[in-house]
Amino acid sequence: MHEQLGATLTDFADWLMPLRYGSETAEHTAVRTAAGLFDLSHMGELAVTGNGAAEALDYALVGELSTLAPGRARYTMICAADGGVLDDLIVYRLAGDDYLVVANAANTATVREALRERTAGRKATVTDKTADYALIAVQGPHAATILAPLTSAQLTELKYYASYPAKVAGVDVLLARTGYTGEDGFEIFAPGASAEHLWTELTRAGAPHGLVPAGLAARDTLRLEAGMPLYGNELGTDVTPFDAGLGRVVKLGKQADFVGREALAARAAAAPERQLVGLVLGSRRVPRHGYDVLWHGQPAGQVTSGAPSPTLRVPIAMAYLRPDVVAAAGQEDDGLAVDVRGRPEPAKLVELPFYRRPA
Amino acid sequence: MSVPAELYYTPEHEWVAINGATASVGITDHAQRALGDVVFVSVPEAGSRVTAGEPCGEVESTKSVSDIYSPVDGEVAEVNAEIDDDPGLVNSDPYGAGWLFKITLDDTDTDVPPGLLTAAEYAALTKEEDDEDGEDDEDDDDEP
Numbered sequence: 001m002h003e004q005l006g007a008t009l010t011d012f013a014d015w016l017m018p019l020r021y022g023s024e025t026a027e028h029t030a031v032r033t034a035a036g037l038f039d040l041s042h043m044g045e046l047a048v049t050g051n052g053a054a055e056a057l058d059y060a061l062v063g064e065l066s067t068l069a070p071g072r073a074r075y076t077m078i079c080a081a082d083g084g085v086l087d088d089l090i091v092y093r094l095a096g097d098d099y100l101v102v103a104n105a106a107n108t109a110t111v112r113e114a115l116r117e118r119t120a121g122r123k124a125t126v127t128d129k130t131a132d133y134a135l136i137a138v139q140g141p142h143a144a145t146i147l148a149p150l151t152s153a154q155l156t157e158l159k160y161y162a163s164y165p166a167k168v169a170g171v172d173v174l175l176a177r178t179g180y181t182g183e184d185g186f187e188i189f190a191p192g193a194s195a196e197h198l199w200t201e202l203t204r205a206g207a208p209h210g211l212v213p214a215g216l217a218a219r220d221t222l223r224l225e226a227g228m229p230l231y232g233n234e235l236g237t238d239v240t241p242f243d244a245g246l247g248r249v250v251k252l253g254k255q256a257d258f259v260g261r262e263a264l265a266a267r268a269a270a271a272p273e274r275q276l277v278g279l280v281l282g283s284r285r286v287p288r289h290g291y292d293v294l295w296h297g298q299p300a301g302q303v304t305s306g307a308p309s310p311t312l313r314v315p316i317a318m319a320y321l322r323p324d325v326v327a328a329a330g331q332e333d334d335g336l337a338v339d340v341r342g343r344p345e346p347a348k349l350v351e352l353p354f355y356r357r358p359a
Numbered sequence: 360m361s362v363p364a365e366l367y368y369t370p371e372h373e374w375v376a377i378n379g380a381t382a383s384v385g386i387t388d389h390a391q392r393a394l395g396d397v398v399f400v401s402v403p404e405a406g407s408r409v410t411a412g413e414p415c416g417e418v419e420s421t422k423s424v425s426d427i428y429s430p431v432d433g434e435v436a437e438v439n440a441e442i443d444d445d446p447g448l449v450n451s452d453p454y455g456a457g458w459l460f461k462i463t464l465d466d467t468d469t470d471v472p473p474g475l476l477t478a479a480e481y482a483a484l485t486k487e488e489d490d491e492d493g494e495d496d497e498d499d500d501d502e503p
Contacts, residue, residue: 008392023450024421025396217395217422284399286419308398308421341417341424 001196002039005213013105015042017216024217028310031181031222032355034210035140037202038219040187041195044108045129046101046115052123053097058256060118061089062241062264063249066256068093073161073178076249077241078111083263084237085244087111088229090178092163100129100174100189104231118259134195138202139185139222141357142209147186150205151175160184169201180219182226183357221307224316227278227353233289233304234276234318240267243320245276245352274301274320278352279338280312283345287317287338294337294344300325303338309354316354317347360485361388363454367471368481371428374454375475380467382431385458386418386449389485394420397449400442402427402460403435409462411474416459418449431472433462 007018030036054066063076073092077085087107092100103111108130115126144155153166163176174189190198229235234244241250250264287306292299306317329336329349337344367375372390376383399419409415409429416427438460449457
């Protein structure tokens with residue numbers, strides 16, 4: 001299907017995925033100004049069900065999922081006992097005892113095993129549904145206009161981070177208003193066998209509204225502009241949610257014990273060792289993952305993600321910096337640079353996100 | 360993928376057009392496809408010396424950066440100023456408007472500078488790379 005569309009495919013976590021269909025910059029711009037269609041079937045879907053499911057997830061994850069209303073979704077994380085991030089997740093509560101945990105492709109097996117271990121002895125069952133679900137996302141300001149004629153669902157009533165069962169192009173799906181692009185949009189969880197039909201119908205309905213198929217390359221620059229972390233870049237087992245500026249997902253106030261509580265409570269009380277920041281470069285040379293950030297010529301941190309921003313038309317990066325350098329760089333215009341292949345390129349500190357969609 | 364028969368190539372995916380004492384240089388269609396959208400190209404300044412097989416510039420695309428290797432020994436005679444304003448020419452017309460720089464050759468006695476590949480040899484090389492790497496050779500293993 002994707003190859004018929006001329007896609008360049010890439011082997012990603014054992015899934016052969018579309019990297020780009022044509023120009024990734026054009027795909028990126030279409031999502032910002034019209035809409036893009038993404039195949040995200042590589043994402044992991046883990047069902048956690050049973051009358052102990054809520055309690056089990058409160059123990060297994062850093063968030064308080066028992067307080068999530070049925071039909072709503074929440075961004076959360078699963079951490080190791082030492083507070084390191086095993087994965088960032090979106091958890092949908094489909095019904096009282098029925099949760100769907102969506103994990104990154106490369107981490108699905110880790111998350112599944114951790115959930116099984118942590119729910120053992122509780123009235124909860126973890127089932128890996130990754131192979132059953134296709135996940136198709138429609139993202140962009142025209143997403144609702146494109147989807148409306150294909151579904152009886154009242155899209156205006158579907159809030160951001162909400163989901164409900166719906167029919168789309170005649171297929172029973174879970175329709176969610178979530179995404180990873182910084183735009184309005186929908187994610188459609190559908191039976192794998194109906195993926196091609198849905199893709200074709202959405203493409204047809206979207207064509208008059210500027211919808212184009214978009215690949216992983218565009219998805220990466222879209223999420224970077226939106227300041228959203230990517231596991232493997234901003235997040236990893238050596239990073240706590242607090243380092244990434246996402247301490248708010250850790251619900252230290254919840255009654256239940258949870259894996260990582262002790263380490264994360266200590267981390268919350270301590271001075272941070274590093275801080276995730278946004279950088280904009282003055283040159284046209286591009287900062288990339290792993291490049292050193294320099295403060296007056298001395299290493300002060302590392303770039304986690306970097307790209308030429310298609311929207312801002314300058315190179316942007318997220319980086320971990322020492323907090324004292326973040327404070328000093330806020331006071332001083334010069335001094336910060338990224339070592340781009342042996343040559344320092346001046347950089348400025350900016351607030352994240354780089355891009356916020358017009359209200 | 361296009362590999363014009365009249366050009367010579369390097370294993371690092373540059374093309375060379377030899378015209379008398381002048382060699383025009385660019386990157387191949389295969390290279391621009393693998394790189395994705397080109398956003399910035401740095402090329403050696405006019406008048407500077409370049410040596411065959413040594414890096415003399417870089418191509419930045421949305422996803423990666425690659426060195427440009429000089430295919431021949433010589434002096435840079437001219438650079439394509441259009442590329443600075445519109446790096447996308449490297450994608451849209453890699454063998455034409457997307458040329459990068461011209462070199463005055465040191466050695467004009469030999470017909471073809473040593474170490475360059477013919478179109479057939481280059482086509483065979485890129486086919487091998489494709490076969491080895493599957494569909495694409497980009498490094499994306501930390502994507503969600």
